[in-house]
């Protein structure tokens with residue numbers, strides 16, 4: 001591995017249907033698919049669908065249904081710039097597929113149910129994002145996806161959501177307290193639907209106040225005060241800890257989004273893909289959120305390259 005390079009590791013965590021994988025792949029597109037590897041933790045299930053059902057456990061059980069030891073080993077290997085050969089899981093059949101080789105790129109995004117579950121996993125991550133998607137959206141999205149792509153009927157999806165509820169509370173939701181940023185998608189009942197934007201969604205960001213170098217919410221609040229974006233800004237307690245919160249709703253224009261990008265990152269780090277996105281004049285909150293988070297990740301990559309260069313001097 002080139003010693004002046006350090007892989008940037010981003011973790012995305014949350015319940016099934018929260019939008020993790022869609023977000024991870026959107027970030028990859030924005031940052032540059034050649035530079036980003038996305039890994040889903042679903043590939044580290046230790047039991048197939050039939051085996052889980054036979055012993056009556058859900059995929060949410062960290063130890064009985066997942067190989068978190070192997071995952072941790074692989075995450076650290078990738079962070080060191082080493083290739084891995086990882087398992088694969090096929091949701092269309094509920095079976096494992098052939099193992100695949102992963103060569104680390106500049107940025108690795110891990111997305112899954114247990115991304116922050118182990119301290120040793122969290123230690124490998126430069127940015128931790130938890131998706132706390134509103135239950136109404138989560139159910140709607142999960143039913144649509146699982147019945148079209150994973151071989152379930154809508155009734156089976158509803159029954160599965162109910163069956164999983166205790167495990168969600170026990171194993172998944174506590175990880176919210178370990179995130180740097182919590183992203184909450186909410187239905188936006190105040191923004192009128194538009195042909196390009198038929199199901200308006202509001203995106204709420206909560207950010208930890210403790211010594212964070214990242215200041216996404218502060219900048220959003222400032223942009224709101226300046227009247228640049230539609231936002232509300234407040235402090236609240238999430239799992240007992242004070243967090244600063246701002247939500248983005250409505251439509252944001254490109255000029256404003258450009259200013260926000262410069263607040264969270266640097267002009268020279270704006271990727272070609274983001275530039276192309278900015279050619280559209282108006283952006284919904286999901287796009288705004290993805291572009292800002294991609295810009296923060298680009299900035300983290302830049303900082304880590306500077307740190308490595310300083311260490312080598």
Ligand SMILES: Nc1ncnc2c1ncn2[C@@H]1O[C@H](COP(=O)(O)OP(=O)(O)OP(=O)(O)O)[C@@H](O)[C@H]1O
Nearest residue numbers: 015016017018019020021022023141142144145286
């Ligand atoms: N912002 C969004 N707006 C509309 N639909 C969305 C959005 N994000 C995700 N979805 C839809 O919700 C479904 C679930 O999303 P996704 O697969 O990303 O969730 P996930 O958290 O990775 O779920 P799982 O852990 O079960 O794999 C997908 O079909 C996707 O198209």
Ligand SMILES: O=C(CO)[C@H](O)[C@H](O)COP(=O)(O)O
Nearest residue numbers: 016042049059091092094150
């Ligand atoms: O919570 C999930 C994350 O996607 C899935 O339910 C889990 O991966 C098992 O998948 P399947 O139901 O396709 O066997």
